[in-house]
Amino acid sequence: MPYITLSDQIKKLHNPQRSDAFVKQLRNAVREGDIDAADLQVRFDLPKRFAKRGTDETYTRKVRDMIIDVTPAFEEWFENINRELTPARNGGRIKVSVAAVESGLVDFKSLAEETRKKMDASFNKGQALGKSRAGKAPRKSSKK
Structure with a gap:
């Protein structure tokens, strides 16, 4: 069985600015039993850049890495989530x-x-x- 880490899977997202939403969706799917994954002890920086209010500064957030069982069901789930997260949040419209x-x-x-x-x-x-x-x-x- 092939396994992949969350940090590697996030690199496959079409819109890295939605990586925080992807992590949240993945954790929900794991909690509901749709996907098999386990927490790892290491943390990594999300590719999303967060803006601090009132300044031009940005920062990143660290999240706990996970190891994911790559099954056909997971790949289908990932494609659907990736498609949902592709449009930008402001307006939610695709050109x-x-x-x-x-x-x-x-x-x-x-x-x-x-x-x-x-x-x-x-x-x-x-x-x-x-x-x-x-x-x-x-x-x-x-x-x-």
Whole structure:
């Protein structure tokens, strides 16, 4: 059976700034029995940079390392969590691009539906504006 440490697994995250959230998710999964892992005595620095309020200083946090049993279930769990943690927290939106659609980070069907709704709303707004102006007399110019 292959094993990997938490510190090595974190290096595989697409967004290292979410490493603290990953550690929290992993510990929850271990506690619930979804994943087999054990604590190690060593600690390591998370790659996430934390900002101190009111200053430009940043710092890192140390967490206890773990040894994880790499099973197909763990690999599937990791892929799902990694995908969830990929978008940035501010806004939580992924920039729409061909690569994002092809990788599955953006759902194309929902994106197309959203675009369709925007286009329909814009069209209806234009139609309503045209109808409201149709019954009015043309404005007279105040130029002399």
